[in-house]
Ligand SMILES: *[C@@H]1O[C@H](CO)[C@@H](O)[C@H](O)[C@H]1NC(C)=O
Ligand SMILES: *[C@@H]1O[C@H](CO)[C@@H](O)[C@H](O)[C@H]1NC(C)=O
Ligand SMILES: *[C@@H]1O[C@H](CO)[C@@H](O)[C@H](O)[C@H]1NC(C)=O
Ligand SMILES: *[C@@H]1O[C@H](CO)[C@@H](O)[C@H](O)[C@H]1NC(C)=O
Ligand SMILES: *[C@@H]1O[C@H](CO)[C@@H](O)[C@H](O)[C@H]1NC(C)=O
């Protein structure tokens with residue numbers, strides 16, 4: 153009798169454990185600068201060269217498409233990808249006659265690869281997604297992607313921020329009211345912070361499990377300053393920096409990612425020109441002296457979007473690299489000022505973002521009751537951090553932690 157009872161109780165326990173499988177917290181991926189695919193359709197009034205296509209009756213891959221980055225053709229690409237700033241209403245528009253769309257919102261495909269051909273050179277969140285799938289996650293249901301027009305900053309991405317909020321809510325509900333983990337990379341982190349700073353405590357408690365930030369740009373970086381002054385070929389050797397500058401400096405996101413005076417000392421020299429030095433207080437003079445006052449207006453539009461840096465009010469896992477030489481100061485000579493490539497003095501960081509900005513998440517520790525975990529990966533370069541086994545292992549560990557959030 154006693155034995156039968158025990159067996160019955162065991163049976164009941166078995167049923168209840170089986171009936172309530174541990175639910176994985178669904179994940180929403182928020183990509184960084186350059187981390188979303190773009191498609192374009194053209195009906196242009198003019199082109200920059202005779203060999204540029206003027207009209208298409210279909211959408212084609214604009215970013216990332218290596219075929220468009222070869223010499224000469226890249227001039228067409230730059231003209232199609234650039235934004236036009238309107239100083240009266242302080243907003244940007246696509247280049248005349250260029251219709252842009254960002255495919256795949258909600259799915260993972262267009263943030264797993266930057267290029268349709270899905271060659272390994274352009275994997276983005278792919279290795280992380282593959283690892284999640286191997287632990288039981290499923291693309292498009294428990295892993296979602298939130299691509300966006302990375303040329304713009306949150307002041308012009310109101311619709312995107314709303315869609316991101318809606319995606320989090322939808323993902324929560326379609327996964328039996330299970331809280332969502334946000335994973336951001338690079339600029340995707342200040343973007344996510346912008347959303348979270350704008351949501352109520354009640355909303356965050358209901359929908360958000362945690363926020364995993366990879367290589368977060370919490371206080372800007374030096375690299376966008378060089379990009380604004382003289383362009384940046386993004387290490388694609390066949391591309392000349394000056395040829396892509398027109399497009400790069402037209403992006404409000406480039407202005408948004410410039411160094412923050414919360415992280416750079418007012419006396420520190422950021423740029424040396426043949427005639428003077430520029431510090432964080434000289435941004436206005438800098439843009440005047442390089443004859444790009446539009447850049448200054450975009451800087452004004454974006455400088456306070458996440459400043460003062462304010463904790464997201466959710467559990468944070470802050471992961472980033474260290475010990476990779478990262479642009480620290482730019483020295484221009486008469487020969488290079490301001491259309492040539494400067495001598496670049498190194499700072500610590502992940503190759504793209506300066507260390508002081510990467511560790512900006514530590515400020516959250518004193519601002520919120522939720523824990524802020526911090527893990528640094530030696531030599532994890534800004535893009536490679538998405539492919540590193542130790543980083544992916546850490547993400548899996550966080551996601552398989554104790555189940556909560558129901
Ligand atoms: C800003 O002005 C331009 C040019 O007049 C116009 O096309 C655009 O729609 C305006 N943008 C907004 C957000 O009002
Ligand atoms: C995810 O959704 C996209 C479009 O929304 C689709 O192309 C893709 O095949 C889907 N992937 C899976 C694994 O269902
Ligand atoms: C500019 O900055 C450099 C490096 O910090 C310094 O050596 C130099 O004296 C400064 N020049 C001027 C004109 O302030
Ligand atoms: C400054 O930029 C304007 C507009 O882009 C251009 O017309 C002008 O020639 C430039 N001036 C100098 C000194 O480069
Ligand atoms: C750079 O140009 C300025 C102004 O043209 C000149 O005064 C200075 O001597 C030049 N410096 C060098 C190192 O050539």
Ligand SMILES: CC(=O)N[C@H]1CO[C@H](CO)[C@@H](O)[C@@H]1O
Pocket residue numbers: 349350351352
């Ligand atoms: C809670 C909160 O701050 N909500 C704001 C988020 O942003 C929208 C649009 O800017 C505002 O209308 C909300 O009040």
